[in-house]
Amino acid sequence: MISSDVIRGYNDTIILYFLLQKDSYGYEISKNIREITNEQYIIKETTLYSAFSRLEKNGYITSYYKTSAQGKRRTYYKISPEGYAYYIEKCEEWELTKSVINKFIRREG
């Protein structure tokens, strides 16, 4: 399992990735992260909600209440145009980060 320290700067990106596809709520996103990464990254509850809080404060996402199919009232999150721009920016940043760090990674045993 990946350490949460390494991934810290990209939790927001991961969440925005899911919100780009459709509006979603906390548990659905954490479940999707778990499934897509084959359980190699499990986001902690508090990390997830810290990210929601940060994203909302910066105007990258908005929230609204909706009752889910199971009848539970959920806070759904929706990505804003600013959020989309931020996501693209973070994707570019990652490509750069990756190419920089890769220069220091030994590939042969």
Next chain:
Amino acid sequence: METIRNYLETMFQGLPETEEIRRLKEELLANMEDKYQELKDQGNTENEAIGKVISEFGNIDELLKEMNIPFAQEDMLADDAMLTRADAEEYLANAEISGRLIGVGVALIMFGVSLLIFLSALFEEYNIMRWIPENVRDAVPILAFFVFLVPAVGIFVYSGMRMKRYELIEKGQFTISVLTQNDIYQEYQESREGQRIYIVIGVILCVLSPVAIFAGSIFGDSGSSYGVCVTILIVAAAVYLFITSGIPAEAYKKLLKMEEYSDVQRKKNKVVGAVASVVWPLATAAFLIAGFVFNKWGSAWIIFPITGILFGAFAAVCSAFTGENS
């Protein structure tokens, strides 16, 4: 489910009940419940599911910082001591030792009662030690009992003195950081598995213990007296298990201010505590009077299980009533 709810309540303890926090708590609870349900559907046991949900909760301080919620607990009283992680660990370690001490003390007393009955029955049956005057001989079983009672009382006093310096914790007059509380809660959950096993073993021993009386009664009256001795020894082992697993568990609950140690519940518990402090010494006095005055050492022990059952019933009725009120 209840465990998860309690855990969250503990994590958010001391924070102001604002709309924002209420919403966050509700949201986290819904997520955790979904996760729990899914883990159970996948075939995890209740404990595994709860353990996993809690281990994936994370660090509440991280979230509070992000949301600009002050961690400093607003309802913290000025004279409340702030407990550090080390204080809490020390208290827990001492509670465990104190549990063993009290367990040994109670077991010693029960062993003494068992020996008393055994010696009385033995003297009655075989009329041994004739060279000793009869009135002295009658006192031998009682003396044997006191040989066990005196160190037991010593142990109680010693254990009480050891825990004296944790008086503030015992009374609930302390505050603890959310982070420490989180760690302690996880430790508490881990320790519960072992406690449960001890309690199950203890209950099985208690249920099986009367078999010794029935088995003894096959060999006549004195046989059933010896049976009683064995039964008491088995119950003593069970009581030791209950106490050694119960006292550390209580210590965790006191630190986390859970259940009966929550600030509200504490006030209500005073009634049961007050009654207990009258009833048990009375029972002990009755036991000693029945023994010394009426010489009924063989049957007077029955006072303790009867008191135990009646007191348990009283405590249950009390908590049922206070439960309705709250």
